[in-house]
Amino acid sequence: MKLNTTNKVLIGLGVLVLLLAFWLGGNYNSLVSTDENVNKAWGNVQAQYQRRFDLIPNLAETVKGYATHEQELFTKVAELRSQWSAKPSVDTAQQLDSTISRLLLVAENYPQLKASESFLNLQAQLEGTENRVSVARQDYNTAVQGYNVQVRRFPTNIVASVFGFNVKESFKAEAGTEKAPKVDF
Numbered sequence: 001m002k003l004n005t006t007n008k009v010l011i012g013l014g015v016l017v018l019l020l021a022f023w024l025g026g027n028y029n030s031l032v033s034t035d036e037n038v039n040k041a042w043g044n045v046q047a048q049y050q051r052r053f054d055l056i057p058n059l060a061e062t063v064k065g066y067a068t069h070e071q072e073l074f075t076k077v078a079e080l081r082s083q084w085s086a087k088p089s090v091d092t093a094q095q096l097d098s099t100i101s102r103l104l105l106v107a108e109n110y111p112q113l114k115a116s117e118s119f120l121n122l123q124a125q126l127e128g129t130e131n132r133v134s135v136a137r138q139d140y141n142t143a144v145q146g147y148n149v150q151v152r153r154f155p156t157n158i159v160a161s162v163f164g165f166n167v168k169e170s171f172k173a174e175a176g177t178e179k180a181p182k183v184d185f
Helices: 005-086 090-109 115-152 156-163
Strands: none
Touching: 005 090, 005 115, 005 156, 115 156
């Protein structure tokens, strides 16, 4: 069977339409994938915000409570020692024995009193949390940059504008966030 010129033109146009459809579909799918990567990166930023929101107040209260417990114990020992020095009595001696027993029990259960260790742990957790948030924000900005380059690059920008893929905003700190948050005990 011999192809005439009309058939050749129609076959050529058909192939061209198919190539255009594949190109359009490929670009569209690529834009969808990149857009989803941006959404995932933003979700990771939000997860780190939630982690910080959940973790930091609980850690601070735990450290505060533990430090208060230790301080009460040491204060009680100091008071009873002063009472014993001023006026020795059986009652004071029994109270001192009881308090020292509690202190020894704490020391047995916790060979090293941990207020300072708790504060160091809190400091490490704060630093680690802020680093996680920072990395998540950087990853988000990297994802946004890749997406925006793809959306703006010719000829994909034609597909992006037809299907409503618009440039996204990178993470920007809010006014006032350049100041570190205050942790108050």
